[in-house]
Amino acid sequence: MSKPLIGVILGAVLGAIDGLTAWFTPAVRDQLFGIVFGSTIKGIIAGVAIGFFAKKFHSLPIGILFGVIVGAILAWLVAFMQGGYYFQIILPGTLVGLIVGFATQKYGTPATAN
């Protein structure tokens, strides 16, 4: 399995879980579908970026750092658009980036030299 594909799958799954947790917040429960959809798309975007980075650069610490930065920036953008819940959105988003960064460095077929 390629590194970008691992990033996409993991990003989508964790993004969806991330969105589903909105069900525990009654105030936004009626917007659950939109939140899950948006969160999954965010996870996929992060997964693609981190996966392609892992394909080019083979370094566990740099890969994790890149994942953390991408995850945090995307989560901050979402929180910024929502105008609140910064901590509740940025913390999980950053952790998702960390996990995807680690997984894409550790697993998946590395890029072959031409």
Next chain:
Amino acid sequence: MKWLSDDKLNRLRSVVSEPDFSATKYTFVKELGRGGMGTVYLAKDRDLDRLVAIKILNTPDITEDLRNRMIREAQIIARLEHPGIVPVHDVGTLPDGRIYYAMKYVRGSRLDEYSAPLRDRLRKFQSVCDAVAFAHAHGVIHRDLKPQNIMIGSFGEVLVLDWGVAKIREDPRPSAAYQTSDGTVIGTRNYMSPEQARGEVDQLDERADIYSLGAVLSFLLKDQPKVSKTAVAISSKATATAKESRYATASDLSADIARLLDSEPVTAYRENVFERTSRWVGKNRFLVLLVLAYLLMRIFLIFTSRR
């Protein structure tokens, strides 16, 4: 009459038994060990100023058959150029007519004396399988694989020794002198395949060595505090009584060892769902911990946001 002391007698005996290297470029250093066919000595190559191991036939009355065997053994090993097979430097005849051949002198310890964690020993075992697979690919069956014939060098290199009873598959040479006759039992009892123990020389193929490799693996697993079922299954498959049930090649056995070391499923053992999950979790411990941390953090956030 004056009697010689025991010490003097022993010294005389050892001098008498020392091989006469006078007509060669070697100087005797000491005896290293005695095997079924010959004695191995440590000697110094004066031309190249290095130590070598020299194997010389034990029997003083050398028949043409034994002489041919010695030369054949040297030729077999010389043909097998592989980092896991001890290289032959030279072959020749001593003034008393005995054949000798000089090999690389391997410093280190035998596999049966080698103490290391199981994982390291399994890696060494995998190297042995690779060396044997190489020999098989060149049509050579060792027939006496055992921990005593495997050396671990000072830098961790693995060398398979003592190819004295090796068999060449489909040997085109017509002379029967090179062959072991049917009914002759060759090898070491504890590491010998059932067909080899029965003396079925004509029936022997690469799977006889695979049995011996399985017995070597079993030796390595013996007395280990934590041996996985998978490792035992690999050993059992290699030492199956029916040779058809064993691994088909030494490379297949090596590949299963590699999978065992990489926590991958092996061909010798069918895991249940629980075992598969536990192996996967063990292999991906850090990722599992990260996901668990993520889920815990999620639960934490849910509870804190509800307050």
